[in-house]
Structure formats: structure tokens, C-alpha cells
Amino acid sequence: MxxxxxxxxxxxxxxxxxxxxxxxxxPHGMNVEDISSMDAVVKQFKPIHKNxxxxxxxxxxxxxxxxxxGCIKTMTESTNGDEQIVGFHMAGELLGLDGFADGIHAxxxxxxxxxxxxxxPIDQLEALSQKLPGLQNQMRRIxxxxxxxDHKLLLLLGKMTSEERLASFLLSVSSRMLERNWKxxxxxxxxxxxxxxxxLGVAVETVSRLFATFQKQGIINVDRRHITIxxxxxxxxxxxxxxxxxxxxxxxx
Amino acid sequence: MxxxxxxxxxxxxxxxxxxxxxxxxxPHGMNVEDISSMDAVVKQFKPIHKNxxxxxxxxxxxxxxxxxxGCIKTMTESTNGDEQIVGFHMAGELLGLDGFADGIHAxxxxxxxxxxxxxxPIDQLEALSQKLPGLQNQMRRIxxxxxxxDHKLLLLLGKMTSEERLASFLLSVSSRMLERNWKxxxxxxxxxxxxxxxxLGVAVETVSRLFATFQKQGIINVDRRHITIxxxxxxxxxxxxxxxxxxxxxxxx
DNA sequence: CGCCGATTTGACTCAGATCAAGGTTTGTGG
DNA sequence: CCACAAACCTTGATCTGAGTCAAATCGGCG
Numbered sequence: 001m002x003x004x005x006x007x008x009x010x011x012x013x014x015x016x017x018x019x020x021x022x023x024x025x026x027p028h029g030m031n032v033e034d035i036s037s038m039d040a041v042v043k044q045f046k047p048i049h050k051n052x053x054x055x056x057x058x059x060x061x062x063x064x065x066x067x068x069x070g071c072i073k074t075m076t077e078s079t080n081g082d083e084q085i086v087g088f089h090m091a092g093e094l095l096g097l098d099g100f101a102d103g104i105h106a107x108x109x110x111x112x113x114x115x116x117x118x119x120x121p122i123d124q125l126e127a128l129s130q131k132l133p134g135l136q137n138q139m140r141r142i143x144x145x146x147x148x149x150d151h152k153l154l155l156l157l158g159k160m161t162s163e164e165r166l167a168s169f170l171l172s173v174s175s176r177m178l179e180r181n182w183k184x185x186x187x188x189x190x191x192x193x194x195x196x197x198x199x200l201g202v203a204v205e206t207v208s209r210l211f212a213t214f215q216k217q218g219i220i221n222v223d224r225r226h227i228t229i230x231x232x233x234x235x236x237x238x239x240x241x242x243x244x245x246x247x248x249x250x251x252x253x
Numbered sequence: 254m255x256x257x258x259x260x261x262x263x264x265x266x267x268x269x270x271x272x273x274x275x276x277x278x279x280p281h282g283m284n285v286e287d288i289s290s291m292d293a294v295v296k297q298f299k300p301i302h303k304n305x306x307x308x309x310x311x312x313x314x315x316x317x318x319x320x321x322x323g324c325i326k327t328m329t330e331s332t333n334g335d336e337q338i339v340g341f342h343m344a345g346e347l348l349g350l351d352g353f354a355d356g357i358h359a360x361x362x363x364x365x366x367x368x369x370x371x372x373x374p375i376d377q378l379e380a381l382s383q384k385l386p387g388l389q390n391q392m393r394r395i396x397x398x399x400x401x402x403d404h405k406l407l408l409l410l411g412k413m414t415s416e417e418r419l420a421s422f423l424l425s426v427s428s429r430m431l432e433r434n435w436k437x438x439x440x441x442x443x444x445x446x447x448x449x450x451x452x453l454g455v456a457v458e459t460v461s462r463l464f465a466t467f468q469k470q471g472i473i474n475v476d477r478r479h480i481t482i483x484x485x486x487x488x489x490x491x492x493x494x495x496x497x498x499x500x501x502x503x504x505x506x
Numbered sequence: 507c508g509c510c511g512a513t514t515t516g517a518c519t520c521a522g523a524t525c526a527a528g529g530t531t532t533g534t535g536g
Numbered sequence: 537c538c539a540c541a542a543a544c545c546t547t548g549a550t551c552t553g554a555g556t557c558a559a560a561t562c563g564g565c566g
Contacts, residue, residue, distance in 0.1 A: 076404045079493030084408040098404065100397025106404065122393075130383060140375075143396045144353025150403035151329045151351065151359065155337040157410035158454035162554065193513065201411035203555055208514050224513085224563085240332030415522065446545060456523055461546050477531080477545085 015039050016118075024092025024179065025066050030134040037132065041124045047116045054095075054109035054117065061099020063121045067091050070115020071190040074098065074107045075198075085199040087149065088112070088191060090176055097146050112190045157201045165200040166210045167238035170220065174229060185229040268292050277345025277432065278319050283387040290385065294377045300369045307348075307362040307370065314352020316374045320344050323368020324443040327351065327360045328451075338452040340402065341365070341444060343429055350399050365443045410454045418453040419463045420491035423473070427482060438482040 016022055016038040026035060045068070048054055054065060057077055065072075067089050074095055075085045086107065089095045098107040129135040156165055178184040189196070197204040214220045219235060221228040229235065269275055269291040279288060298321070301307055307318060310330055318325075320342050327348055328338045339360065342348045352358040382388040409418055431437040442449070450457040467473045472488060474481040482488065 076408050078408050078412065082408065082412045084404075084411040086404050086407050097397065097400050100393045101401050102394070102397065106401045126386075126389060126393075130386075130389075133379075133383075136379060136383075140353045140379075141355070144350065144355065147350050147399060147403065148354045148359045150400065150407065151337075151339050154339050154403065154406055154410060155329050155331050155335065157407060158337040158451075159331065159335045198411075204513080205515085205556085206554060209554095212514075445543090457544090458524085458546080459522060462522095465546075 016042060019068075021066070021068065021092040025094065026135075026138050030132070030138055034132050034134045037128065038135075041120060041128055042118045043121050043124070045116060045118055047114060048111045049114050050111055052111050054111065055099075055105050055107075057105055057108050059099075059105045061096065061103050061105045061122070063119045064094055064096035064125070065109075066094050066118040066120065068116040068118060071112045072109055072115055072117070073112055073191065073195060073199075074109045076107055083108075083198065084201075085195060086153065088195075088199070091180060094142055094146075097143065112195070162200070162202045162206050163210060163213075164238055165202065166196075166207065166214070167235045169196065169200060170227065170229065171232075171235055171239060173227075174232070185232065187227055189225045189227060269295060272321075274319070274321065274345040278347065279388075279391050283385070283391055287385050287387045290381065291388075294373060294381055295371045296374050296377070298369060298371055300367060301364045302367050303364055305364050307364065308352075308358050308360075310358055310361050312352075312358045314349065314356050314358045314375070316372045317347055317349035317378070318362075319347050319371040319373065321369040321371060324365040325362055325368055325370070326365055326444065326448060326452075327362045329360055336361075336451065337454075338448060339406065341448075341452070344433060347395055347399075350396065365448070415453070415455045415459050416463060416466075417491055418455065419449075419460065419467070420488045422449065422453060423480065423482065424485075424488055424492060426480075427485070438485065440480055442478045442480060 016026070017032065017036045019025075022035055026038070043063070054072055055061070069091055071091075072089045072095060073085050074087045074089065075083045077083050087095065095109055096105070099105040125135075125139070129139060156168055160168065173187065173189065174184045177187050191199075193204050193207050197207045200207070211220075211222045215222050217234070219229075219231045221230060269279070270285065270289045272278070275288055279291070296316070307325055308314070322344055324344075325342045325348060326338050327340045327342065328336045330336050340348065348362055349358070351360040378388075378392070382392060409421055413421065426440065426442065427437045430440050444452075446460050447457050450460045453460070464473075464475045468475050470487070472482075472484045474483060
């Protein structure tokens, strides 16, 4: 956005050991030496523009990707052309596991804005993980997180009202902002209303109306894609009470 | 069902190499020797009864499980008590990946009928996979399949009508029957209507009505939980045309 | 400025939920 | 083996949250 300095990032040397996102990509179970040995594996670092595909359904799956900057959506496609967005991937988050089943990507991955990613070739990652138990552990965690994310979304699509869905979405973005040490109560959404609607399994108009309602209730402030959360607790209460201030008995969340 | 011989399966020696389900559990990339070395890892073989929990949300995740007989459902739980079934696991299918993220199961796993499972301890599986590249490959495939299954369900819950959902469900069961060399057009469902409804994100009454409608249309025959598919093509057409007889251009399914 | 896509808002509609009631199957204890 | 209860399933009537359709407005951008 705005004026950007022209930097050819293709030639920048990528070093996991010097990356300020490494705590998000590989947060646990890997020590400094382990991280350093990742440097040799991270093969590419390419910028892609808004609406560009990182990979398409049907492409050979040769790598997983870590988002450095920007935001990338992944979506499944049905035989009759319907699409369902299954994830928005922010800086420090990984994508590409959808190709693990048979070596062919089952999803499309599209940039929501100009984004850059690290490419981690699967074969090399695998070879390295034979040597580093820490990496193997980490891979397992990454997989587990993907699965548990998907399950959260299944619960959302299967059981929640549209109001709960949007509240849940805003809280998810907010908490991910916090993880990155950005403001948790003020941020810009990188996705269009249509993308939010698709992701949440509702109509665009419903998203639009809910934003208006939340604003009228003084819970959030909406200025186009700029969101300010005014009453975090109100959002949390919509999704499920016990998340809020103190956990109630029986609640793990 | 009916009269069963009393066999204490707890003491049966488990051998992957002799298991007739191994083609489903570990279908590719592992040769006979690899499979044989799995024998030492498969630790338990325990029968669980209808409504018993294989594991609960919050339990330490120490293993993944392969279903030998019966059927097991896995479900997520929201903070306010809602449950969403995320999978039905039939003979030869694996479950338990939901514990990979942080070593704690995020799902409940419950038997729909008396079932037996193989227990594959994660630490030993990991140790073995350091030696067997084939196993590591296979683990990756298993993960990929889980992810792609979840994505299919996301598409179903996010975009399909209730009619498409039920058709899709029946086709999924049917194709899994075929994989097991059972009849693809005649089978017993092991789950209650309520479970189907929950899984598909609709009301029980809707499931009941749709079964009645499909039967009236001569597409299936329903006798309680016994299903006979009379017009497979009609079901396929409901989900998306190009799956049917011949693939149309642009369709991968 | 004028066009185009993104977003909002209002009016109307409907698929599927909810409510209500009855029928059927299964399990249990006597 | 039967009686009874509980769980499961079906069917009908009614209601409603959210979709669809239509139109106005906004924001960029060439």
C-alpha cells in the first residue's frame, strides 16, 4: 500500500535464525542450532501480488510455505465450481499441507494483498527432520494446529449463528494480531467482505448488516476495512461466556 | 450382530503384516519389511463398547488409533457445550491426529457400536519413522488425508443445501464400503439419525424427511438403518454432475 | 469527471429450524 | 416371555434467520 521502495527480495538471503517470525513458525521444541540448520532448507522467498496464486488445485505439492508478509487465503473447490475459503494465513503462519495426501494440492492459495513467502521443500524438510527430532516434533505440532483450526471452523459452520460466526472471526483476527505484538483492538482486515462471507458460510449482505449492527451496539467501530474493537468482552460473550474474564468450571477454552 | 463367539481379543497378537486392513491403514510407500517392523509398535488392541470413549478432550495424546472393527465418531466441543461431529471412522481408518498440536486431545472419540482399535504410540511411531522413510511418507499421507477430509466437510457445511449434504454423505459411505470390498449399494449405517444430522449441520427432522423424499423418488430404499442405493447416478448428480459417468472438462473430482 | 467494483441498505422470500405429537424399536427387570 | 420405559425415528404445522433480489452509495483510479 502507498509508496514502496523497490527492493528485489528474490535475492535477499533468507535466514530463519535471524527471522523475527521464527517464534511463530517454529515456536517450540527447536533450539538455536536447530533453527540455524533450517537456513539451508528454506529455498525461496518470492513476493506475490494481490490475486496471484501461490499454488493451484492440481499443482504438484513440492513444498509448504510460511507467510512472511501479507495475507494468503486457501480455498477448496467443489466439482460444480463452488468455493469455500478454509483459511486466511497471516505473517508467520504456514500453508500447503493440503498437498500431503497424494502430492497434489487440493486447494487454491491466493494472495489477498502483496505478500511474500518462504518456500520449504518437502523432501529437504524431510531429510532434515531425520536428523533433528526437534523439527519432527515441530512438524507434528504444525499438523495438529492445522487440524484443530479446521475443526474450529467446522464447529463454526455447523453450529453457530451468523452473529456468533462474525464475532468469532473478529476474535480470531484480534488474537492473532496480539500474537504478533500488534494492536489487538485496532487493525485492518486484508480481506474483502465477500471473502469474510464465504469463509463464514453466510451471504455478503449478512456480513455487511452484522458489521452495522455491531457498530450500532457500540461493540466495534467499522471504517471500511479498518476495525476498532470497543468492547472485547461483548464479542467474547457472543461466542461463549466462559472465555471471557475467568474460566468457569468445565471450560477448557 | 446376533450371536457372536466369545473371543478375548485382548490377548490376540497383533500383526500388521497379517492384517487384512493394512492396505487401508498403510496403503502406499511401505514394503513388506516396513509393515513387518510396525508389528513391534502396535501396542494394544482393545475392544470398546457403544458409547464408550476411546479418548476425551483434554486427555494426553499419546497415540493415534486405527479402527479394526466397528465405527468411531470424533467430535469437537465448543465452550458453550455445542458439539460438532467431525468424522466417522470405519475399519482401516485412523484417528487421533487432533492431539498433535499440543499433546492434548482436542476432540472426543466415541464408539458408535462395539469396536476394536489398534493403538500406535506416537513416540514409538516417531522413533520407527526415523529409520523407515516409507513410514514417514505414509504419515504424511495420513495427515494429508485428514486435512483433505476436513476440507471436504467444510465445503459441505459452508456451501451445500441439505439435500446435497445427505447425498454427499451417502456417497461417502458407499465409496468407503467399496474400498473394503463390501457392497457399495447396500449397507447398514452404524450411526443414529441424530449423529448424521449433527455431522451434516442440519436438524434430525431434516435428515428424516430427506430419507423419506429420496425413497419416494426411488433413489434409495431405507429400512431403519439399512440403506439400499437404487440410483447411484441420481445421488452423484445431486452433488455435482461431473462426478457421474464421465468427467467433464475442468473437473478433477 | 466518470466508470467499475465493493459495500450497504431495504423489501421480500424460503429452506430448514423449531415445536408438537405419535409410532417404533430396543433394552431391562420381573 | 411379557410389560414397561427410554431412546429413536417419523410426520405435520408453524415460524424465522438468513438468503435473494434490487437499488442506492461509496471509494478508487485512469
